[in-house]
Amino acid sequence: MSPVIEFKDVSVIREGKNILGPISLSIQPTERWVIVGPNGAGKTTSLNLMATYIHPSHGDVFILDEKLGNVDVFELRTRIGLTTNSLLASIPDDEKVLDLVMSSAYAIIGRWTESYDLWDESRAMGLLTTLGIRELKDRTFSTLSEGEKKRALIARSMMSNPELLLLDEPAAGLDLAGREDLLKRLDVLALDPAAPATVIVTHHLEEIPHGTTHALLLRNGLPVSMGPIDSVITEEHLTLAYGVEISLHKADGRYFARAR
Secondary structure, three states: OOOOEEEEEEEEEEOOEEEEEEEEEEEOOOOEEEEEOOOOOOHHHHHHHHOOOOOOOEEEEEEOOEEOOOOOHHHHHHHEEEEOHHHHHHOOOOOEHHHHHHHHHHOOOOOOOOOOOHHHHHHHHHHHHHOOOHHHOOOEHHHOOHHHHHHHHHHHHHOOOOOEEEEEOOOOOOOHHHHHHHHHHHHHHHHOOOOOEEEEEOOOHHHOOOOOOEEEEEEOOEEEEEEEHHHHOOHHHHHHHHOOOEEEEEEOOEEEEEEO
16 A cells, blocks of 8 residues: 655755754555644644645655656646635635535635536535534635635645545634534544545644544654654643643643643
């Protein structure tokens, strides 16, 4: 089984500063990963490499058996589902939720003259149902709450039946009820053997879905630890990554941490 993501001695350098790496990692199709670490650790840079938005300064990046630099990234991106807040500025003010999800099948934002068949609409409706927002299909996206927007974007990211799903801080900005509702739905996704390989970036350990199998913990662009999640998310590793003594406990498959 080939990895869906492979970094080989990868580094990213900007203005003479090493902001990520060197790092090597391999993510298999059945794995569910989370990337955590303090601000400036390299989380977003790692995700941008996986999303083909940037290229490494050194080393090799392979995404879905394709090497960055030797592949048309616009074709490759159709096989990757991505949710990030940077998409928000590109969504037309009058875009309907159902159209936002369906237009992902064409890798565009904003419905124009393209046509959709009943299969497209059925899949989009199924995803909205899974994410708990079926009744919002005819609502304008800009009128949704933050939690509803997050779920609509996740539905959009899954429309093309991607082989790789990348979620950038999916629970950021949500209130407690909204966060817990979204995490329950991400729990179901993580535990579904038919779901694509998933990588989630988050600042908060309590936002790691139950069913996550692996973790990458970063500090100053370098890996503190990576591998099976229980071997990575430990008090020792977190203390090293965050520079303060961390107290950690786990309950019902979820992690909770605080400074001592």
